[in-house]
Amino acid sequence: MNSKIKTKEELKSIVESLKSQKKTIVTTNGTFDILHIAHLRLLEKAKSLGDILIVLVNSDSSVKKLKGDKRPIIPEQERAEVLSYLKDVDYITLFSEDKPIGLLKEIKPNVHVKGGSFILGRIKEEKELLESWNGQFKTFNLEEGYSTTNIIQKIIDSNVK
Numbered sequence: 001m002n003s004k005i006k007t008k009e010e011l012k013s014i015v016e017s018l019k020s021q022k023k024t025i026v027t028t029n030g031t032f033d034i035l036h037i038a039h040l041r042l043l044e045k046a047k048s049l050g051d052i053l054i055v056l057v058n059s060d061s062s063v064k065k066l067k068g069d070k071r072p073i074i075p076e077q078e079r080a081e082v083l084s085y086l087k088d089v090d091y092i093t094l095f096s097e098d099k100p101i102g103l104l105k106e107i108k109p110n111v112h113v114k115g116g117s118f119i120l121g122r123i124k125e126e127k128e129l130l131e132s133w134n135g136q137f138k139t140f141n142l143e144e145g146y147s148t149t150n151i152i153q154k155i156i157d158s159n160v161k
Helices: 008-021 037-047 059-069 076-084 101-107 120-132 146-158
Strands: 025-032 051-059 091-095 111-115 137-142
Touching: 008 025, 008 051, 008 091, 025 037, 025 101, 025 137, 037 051, 037 111, 037 137, 051 059, 051 076, 051 101, 076 091, 091 101, 091 111, 101 120, 111 120
Parallel strands: 025 051, 025 111, 051 091, 111 137
Antiparallel strands: none
């Protein structure tokens, strides 16, 4: 397994050590199914907010619940591994729930970042959770023209005869 990809238990121990060193922990989460430039820009912005960036990646079962049976395109371990090659990403872990609430409660990041196509009603719980330990909840707007769903549709459209 890639050294940046951690189980929840490994990550908890790592985060405890990093916090004892007064490191600022930043998290973000998502599917990261087909990595594109807006993902890279989001990860770079998120990393700039702290010392350590942890990416919480939706498992295959979680993606199916959120996006339908035809997703994800790329399996969870491959999505995590692709992210592990990015310089701005320090650690990655998978989660199976619809939202990363359980992981956030355990990690208690200093900052949690949402970017792109989030739904305000869905992130309310994450925002309130972060505020419960004086963490910051930061959002970045969707970069128009960039989404995995649009990329997939463009591929389909370009192959229809």
